[in-house]
Amino acid sequence: MLTTERKALILATLAQEGRVVAKGFSQKLGLSEDTIRRDLRELAAEGLLQRVHGGALPASKALADLPTRRKLSVDDKAAIAKAAAGMVRNGQIVFLDGGTSAVALARALPLNLRVTVATHSPDVAVALLDHPGVEVELIGGRIYKHSNVAVGAVAIEAISHIRADIYFMGVTGIHPEHGLTTGDREEAAIKRAIGRQSAETIVLASREKLGAVSAYGVVGLDEVDALIVEKSCLADALKPYEQRDVSIIRASFE
Structure with missing residues (x-):
């Protein structure tokens, strides 16, 4: 052969x-x-x-460059963003991760919402400029260009002083055995730091990430509260996560 x-x-x-x-x-x-x-x-x-x-x-296909990732699972990400936005309540402090799913979520937040959003993503911060009731805490540091997010010691220090009600996490891989993974060591550390500071962690799980693995572990599935997936996601793809008692939220684009 x-x-x-x-x-x-x-x-x-x-x-x-x-x-x-x-x-x-x-x-x-x-x-x-x-x-x-x-x-x-x-x-x-x-x-x-x-x-x-x-x-x-x-x-994971989500390890592609940013312009390519912006074209992946566009409808799925819009539905997931809408479902995630519906979980946010007035007066909360919300951590938004970086990446295309987080930007979609920022844009999906209601214009009359009154919350504080902490983010290490300049793209997310810009997406919230038209939301008059949203106070944005932009976390600085060295920019990791693959996802256009701040990483490093400066970012970790800033995150350690914020306590959030809910964290919407983006990753490049979600695997029933290997947990949540991403393609950069420092970005993984940032995600862990945000998770430690948040009362609840919700993973934005577009379908190309399910079953995939990237090089650097973030946390295990037992350390997150739920995965948000698109409504049409196949039951067979979700069964391994349900068997590990992971809460699944199905999003609809309706």
Whole structure:
């Protein structure tokens, strides 16, 4: 079997089964485990999968550049944003994460809402400029350009002085075993810091993130209060999370 054929089969197996176990896959093809591991390394270098102990899991499409991510799951993100906005109450302090889902949520907040929004995302802050009743606390630091958010010690220090009622978290991977993940170590640290300062953490879970894994762990599923998913999300995709007692909120675009 040619290398290109093996790699295509690996990717097809990931898409169908959600994982590839190197030992079992090599035995199935009658090849050495080293050969399959080399294929996995090369595919991981291309950003096509995420290597884990013993094999590989699907890589998140949400690791693409910002312009590309703005085109992903647009309707899903709008529905999720609307559902999340409906959870916010007057007088609350709300943490909004960075990324395209958080920007969609900022835009979905009612114009007559009176809240304080803390965010480390300049994009979220700009999206709230037309909301007269929203006070914006913009957290500074070094900008991580993939998501256009502030990271680093300065941001962590500012976050430590804010206590929020609710945190809407964005991630690039949501996996029933590996939990919530993202593509940058410092961004993961920021998300953990915000979670520690928030009474409730809600994950904005557009469908391309479900079952995917990125390089850096944020928190386990047991440390969040709910996932918001689009109403049409398949029951089979959600079953592994429900089996772990994760609360699922289905959003509708209606």
